[in-house]
Structure formats: C-alpha cells, structure tokens
Amino acid sequence: MKTTFLFLMLAAAGAMAAPPASTRAAHDLAALPDGGWLALDRHALKLLRPDGSEAASMPLRGRQLDVRTGAAGTLAVVIDANLERAQPLRVENGRLVHLPPLPAPGFGIEAACLYRDGQALDHLFLIGKDGQAEQWLLGAQGHRQVRRLALPPKVKHCRVDDATATLFVAEEDFGLWAYSADAEGPGGREALALAAPLGNLKNGPEALALLPGGVATVDRDGLHAWRREGARWVAQPRAVLPAGARGLAADGNTLLTRTDAGWRATALKWRAPAAAGASLPIVLPRAQTDPVARAGDAADDPAIWLNRRDPGASRVLGTNKKQGLLVYDLAGKQLQLLESGRLNNVDVRQDVRFGADRRDVAVATQRDDNAIVVFTIDSDGKVAEAARLATGLDDIYGACLYLPAGDDGVQAFVNDKDGRYQHYRITQQDGKFAATLLRTFRTASQPEGCVADDVTGTLFVGEEKRGLWTTPADAARAAPLKMVLPVGPVLTADVEGMGIYRGAHGSYLVVSSQGNNSYVVLDAAPPYRVHGAFRIGINVAAGIDGSSETDGLEVTSANLGGPYGAGMLVVQDGFKRLPDGPQNFKYVAWEDIAAALKLGR
Structure with a gap:
C-alpha cells in the first residue's frame, strides 16, 4: 500500500542537498x-x-x-x-x-536553545x-543573566522562534508548550498539544524543529506541526515519517530527520507566513533608578522637579504603592524615602502662588486614606509631606495637576477606579493646605493616567480599555469628554501614564501603550496627529534592561545637561531584568526619541 504524506514529500533526487554520510x-x-x-x-x-x-x-x-x-x-x-x-x-x-x-x-x-531578539541581541x-x-544575554565581553524563570519539569528539548519571540518547550511524556521568549513581561504560556489521555499525542513530544511561522515535533504516531495564525496556534494534519525517525532539525522548508540509517532531507509543503509589518523603533535607556524597596507590583508613577539654579541637580520623584514616595537624582541614585503609605500617582508644579508665598509642590493620591497628599519641595530638591486632604472617592487611583496662569494655588484632578473624576483647587490658608471641590465628571470605565496642558488649558484623560480623551481643564469651560485616540492599531490597552513635551515648534503628548509595551507620541494640539510609537530596549553597554508594562511616565523639555540636553522621559518599568529585581524607573534621552521618530524639538 502506498503511503500518503499529508504535508511532506520526499526530496526529489538532486532537488536539495541531503546530509552527507559523515553525519550518520x-x-x-x-x-x-x-x-x-x-x-x-x-x-x-x-x-x-x-x-x-x-x-x-x-x-x-x-x-x-x-x-x-x-x-x-x-x-x-x-x-x-x-x-x-x-x-x-x-x-x-x-x-x-x-x-x-x-x-x-x-x-x-x-x-538549551538560542534566541535572537528584535535588537539582534543573542540570548x-x-x-x-x-x-x-535561566535566560542569558550573550556577549563577547561577558555574558549577563537576564532572568530566572520556571518551566515544566523533564523538558528535553526547546527551540525559539525569533520572529514571534516564542519559546517552545517539549515536556517529556506530557506535552508541548509555548512561552514568551521576551524577558519583558509576565511570561504567560499556552499548551499546543498534550499527550493522551489529555490530548492527541501518542506519547510526549520528542525532538523539536522550527518551521517558517510554526513548529514541529515527533512522537510514535508521526510528525505533528502547528502554524501560527494571528493569535492562535493551528494544528496541521499529521504526517508519516520514515521508519525509526527520532531527531529533527530544519533549514527553511527542508526538514532533516534522524533515523537508524542516518539523516534524511525531506521537502515540506509548507506555506511561509506573510511578511511581518515594520517593527517599532527601539530607543535605549541612558540610566535607571535604584530598585524600589518592595517586591512585586510596587513602583508606579514618576514626576520631574527642575532645579532652575542647577539643572543637573534636578530630581525624579517616584511612587512606591506599597511604601511611599521616592526621590532620585539624575544618575538614578535614591536620595529620599518618604513612608507616606500606598501612593499611586504623583505630579509636580513649580513656582505656585499661595497668597504672598510661592512654593514648589508635588501632589499624590494615597490609597489607604483615599486622600490627596501634598508635598513641598525646597530649593535643593528636598521633599517633605505637608498635608493630607480628604476626598469623596472610594478607591482613589490616578492624579494630575493643572496650573492656570494668574491663579492662586494649584488645581488637582483625581480619579476613582469606578470612573469618577474630582477636580479640586488646592490653596493655603494660615499655613495650612485646603482643597475645594470645583466639579465632578466621569469616564465609562476605569481611568488612571491624565495630564493637563497649563498653556492651552487642555486636560488629557486616559480610559484604560477605551482610549485617550480631552476636555477643557478650566472648570468654567467644562465640556463633555471628546475621544482623541481610541484603542486600536496604534494605542493598545491598557492606556496608562502620559506626559507633555513642550518643544520650540510644538508640543507632543507621550502615552504609555501598556498592552504592547510601547509609547505613542502625538501632537498635543488638534488634530492630534500621531507621529508613531517606540519601545525601550536593552542598553547592553550600560547593563540596563528594557521596559515593559509601564504604568506611569513623565517627560520634560528642560535642558538637564549631559545626555538630557533636549529633555528626558522617565518611565516606570514593570519587570526589572538583567538581572531580576524589584521594579524601578528608566531614564530616556529625548534626543534619542526624536531621532527614532524623526521629530522636531
């Protein structure tokens, strides 16, 4: 009886080079x-x-x-x-x-298996x-451990598809799994096939081979393969292999099969996937902060305080939502820890008029008390807690500040996970801070990030699952929220932190597109033209990992000196790697972003 190969055909004589006899x-x-x-x-x-x-x-x-x-x-x-x-x-x-x-x-x-990432770095x-x-970054000047990870026991074979950053592992007598090879992220997994009685494999998978857009393994029943189609892995028809086939290797559309008689080359009837679209440009962090002092999901949102006398002595404030407020210098060294409890978002305004006085202040949301915490910042950048102001919210979350010209005090927008926003004016009376509620409004679902443009009086609001909205920041000009950029091909949920870069030729809004670990840049004025998005990658020379799952961010156009002459972006990093550790914040030079997206300053 003639054997039918479902997606394999034996190589025709002379059609391809078979492995030489010396490989037997x-x-x-x-x-x-x-x-x-x-x-x-x-x-x-x-x-x-x-x-x-x-x-x-x-x-x-x-x-x-x-x-x-x-x-x-x-x-x-x-x-x-x-x-x-x-x-x-x-x-x-x-x-x-x-x-x-x-x-x-x-x-x-x-x-053991190799992985070449989107930066062409070898892991x-x-x-x-x-x-x-363990995942290691290979380098001629020394290898660095990227992270530790937990995989199934009794893994005998692994391979990585670089194009999709997928790590395949074959668990003996059990099944074939697909993991993310990208160290940035939580590392979810998917079962492609399991052994009987849980699945259709006769026994556990043995050797693995990568195919264009897919993977193949062998068991007692023959060759099994899966193709990636969108977000799904689709099983292909089983194929019969030469008798005694065990080992596998692949070279494009040629499958190499090891049998008792040696290696055989087999041509595949395998359709290669469509070419992937252009990948997002990658910029490298110039520095990173010391890790926060709590493990898990702790670091959240940064803000930048400018030292006008000595810009190089400016400060980065960052929240630790398990502990309090952190203050860093521009090298990333922690200078202060204020144990103010579960702080979530923080924002800064400088030279705020409070009656006859002028102060630099930071405001943060405190989730234990559902309160607004006011901090003062002295001329040397030292931060001190000054007040806690109650709100009517049940689960306070995000916050941002607004400083209209000529106003007394500063205004704060704070939100609740249920979508409610409260707009306050924070003033100082007899040396004490107080808050007056100006208005309320809401989004349909959970918000967090927001930023106010003090010059144009525009408030930008992020609704995590839906997109980016605008509304006037001035309570006297209150208007319904207007959608600027919905979640879609450019902006991927969750929509998180945002900041405004005020350049000489216009302002840019930077938004954390958390769902695909990128940062979207668009004009901060109508028609809100999108200039593109970028990712933050590994700075091998400095030993700094990339960033992922960013919650909060802040950006400034101030000349901070050194690499930050055109300003800087600070982002929270959800997964600290190279090596593993508690979360921290990454510093990115604006000139690197401008070069990657071809922006004017």
Whole structure:
C-alpha cells in the first residue's frame, strides 16, 4: 500500500542537498549557509564541508546544539555535558572559534536553545530537569543573566522562534508548550498539544524543529506541526515519517530527520507566513533608578522637579504603592524615602502662588486614606509631606495637576477606579493646605493616567480599555469628554501614564501603550496627529534592561545637561531584568526619541 504524506514529500533526487554520510553518527545537526554542516556526536562537535569532509572539530561530550546565522556569521551553542555549562562558539573561515563559556547554572542542563531578539541581541535559555531555567544575554565581553524563570519539569528539548519571540518547550511524556521568549513581561504560556489521555499525542513530544511561522515535533504516531495564525496556534494534519525517525532539525522548508540509517532531507509543503509589518523603533535607556524597596507590583508613577539654579541637580520623584514616595537624582541614585503609605500617582508644579508665598509642590493620591497628599519641595530638591486632604472617592487611583496662569494655588484632578473624576483647587490658608471641590465628571470605565496642558488649558484623560480623551481643564469651560485616540492599531490597552513635551515648534503628548509595551507620541494640539510609537530596549553597554508594562511616565523639555540636553522621559518599568529585581524607573534621552521618530524639538 502506498503511503500518503499529508504535508511532506520526499526530496526529489538532486532537488536539495541531503546530509552527507559523515553525519550518520550525529545526534544533533545544523545546516550552514555555505552548504556545510555542524554535526554533534558522542565525541565531538564537527564542522563539515558541503562534501562531508571534516574542516574542524571540537572534542567534547556534548548535547543540545543550536545555531543562529546572520551577517556576522554563524553563532552556535552546545552544552558540555561533563562540565554542565554552555559553550558558545562562532564558525569563522572554516574554523570553530571558542567564545567565553557561560558559568555553570547550579543545575544539570537538560535543554538549551538560542534566541535572537528584535535588537539582534543573542540570548540563551538553559533549562534543568526540575524546571529551573535561566535566560542569558550573550556577549563577547561577558555574558549577563537576564532572568530566572520556571518551566515544566523533564523538558528535553526547546527551540525559539525569533520572529514571534516564542519559546517552545517539549515536556517529556506530557506535552508541548509555548512561552514568551521576551524577558519583558509576565511570561504567560499556552499548551499546543498534550499527550493522551489529555490530548492527541501518542506519547510526549520528542525532538523539536522550527518551521517558517510554526513548529514541529515527533512522537510514535508521526510528525505533528502547528502554524501560527494571528493569535492562535493551528494544528496541521499529521504526517508519516520514515521508519525509526527520532531527531529533527530544519533549514527553511527542508526538514532533516534522524533515523537508524542516518539523516534524511525531506521537502515540506509548507506555506511561509506573510511578511511581518515594520517593527517599532527601539530607543535605549541612558540610566535607571535604584530598585524600589518592595517586591512585586510596587513602583508606579514618576514626576520631574527642575532645579532652575542647577539643572543637573534636578530630581525624579517616584511612587512606591506599597511604601511611599521616592526621590532620585539624575544618575538614578535614591536620595529620599518618604513612608507616606500606598501612593499611586504623583505630579509636580513649580513656582505656585499661595497668597504672598510661592512654593514648589508635588501632589499624590494615597490609597489607604483615599486622600490627596501634598508635598513641598525646597530649593535643593528636598521633599517633605505637608498635608493630607480628604476626598469623596472610594478607591482613589490616578492624579494630575493643572496650573492656570494668574491663579492662586494649584488645581488637582483625581480619579476613582469606578470612573469618577474630582477636580479640586488646592490653596493655603494660615499655613495650612485646603482643597475645594470645583466639579465632578466621569469616564465609562476605569481611568488612571491624565495630564493637563497649563498653556492651552487642555486636560488629557486616559480610559484604560477605551482610549485617550480631552476636555477643557478650566472648570468654567467644562465640556463633555471628546475621544482623541481610541484603542486600536496604534494605542493598545491598557492606556496608562502620559506626559507633555513642550518643544520650540510644538508640543507632543507621550502615552504609555501598556498592552504592547510601547509609547505613542502625538501632537498635543488638534488634530492630534500621531507621529508613531517606540519601545525601550536593552542598553547592553550600560547593563540596563528594557521596559515593559509601564504604568506611569513623565517627560520634560528642560535642558538637564549631559545626555538630557533636549529633555528626558522617565518611565516606570514593570519587570526589572538583567538581572531580576524589584521594579524601578528608566531614564530616556529625548534626543534619542526624536531621532527614532524623526521629530522636531
């Protein structure tokens, strides 16, 4: 009876180069761009020419070969089974060039795989038998641990699809899982297939191979593959493999299958996915703050205080919603901690007139008391708590300040998770701060971030699941909220922090698009033209990770000196990596953002 291959067809003679006979003993195999091969057997990693002759050899008892190729050549990693550590190397001019090995991780390595991220940085995942795992950033000047993560036990194989940043892990006798390979984020997972009786696999998945836009594995029943279609993984028809097939490797649309008779090349009837759209530009942080003193979801919102006498001595204020208010210098060093309780959002206004006095003040929302906390800031940037003002809210959340010209005191907008906004005027009488309610309004669902433009009198309001709204900041000109930018292709829920950059040729609004870890920049005046979005990536040289799941942000156009001559953006980072740690805030030079989005200043 003739066997029918559902999405495979045997390679026609001469249609493609089959692995040479010298690869027969190899348990891992990788094709090279020049037609050569990397073959890993029980005794050595061998570099083979296209005709199968040996060009170079690295003696070791190795396993888990993975490679990445590019303009700089081929990077390979193999696990030294005797030393239980990863050995990176480069294939250069017919040689195997050793790179510095990674430190032993403290567990026996069962699986290892490479990942090349959107910045073209190379990472390595190391996975232990009990599910312990580490992600490392590889570098010629030294390797850095990015994060630790927990994966299933008994993972025997892993591979990463760079295009979708998906880490595939094959759990012995159980199933195939897909994780996010991007260290920035919480790292959710999805089960692609499970072994019987929970799923359709005859036994657990064995070797893995990446296919264009998908992944394949083998079990006793044959070859199984899945394609990514939008946000879903779609199982493809099962295919019969040559008898005794075990190991897998892939080279584009060619599947390499290891059998008792050696490796065989099989052509795939596999439609490559459509080319991905242009990725967002990446800017690098110039500095980061010391981590907050509480683990978990703690850091939330920053504000910037400008030292007009010495801009380089300006301060960044940041809330720790498990502890209080933090004050940092422009190098990110913590200078103060005010244990004011569960503060959420903070904003700053300077040179505020309170009768005959003028003060710099910060205002924050305090979630234990559902109160507004007023802080004073002296001429050296030292912050002190001055007052707590009650509100009528049940679950106070976000806040921003408004300072209209010629007004006495400062105005504050505070919101509740149920959508209510309260608009207060904060004044000082007989040395004491007081708040007068001017108006109330609401969004249909949960808000948080807001920012007021003191020059134009415009209030921008973020509704987390719906988008960005505007309304007059002046209570006397109150008007219904008007949608400026709905959640959609550019702005991804949740809509979080926002700030205004006041440039010489116009003002820009910067908004945290938390759902896709990006920052949207648009004009802060009608018609609110969108200039694009960017992400914050890894600054390898400075040892600073990127940012993700940003809650609050602040931006200034003030010349703060050094890299911040055109101003700076400060963002909260939801996941501190390189290595793992409590959350902190990242500093970004505005000139880097302007260059990435081709903005005027």
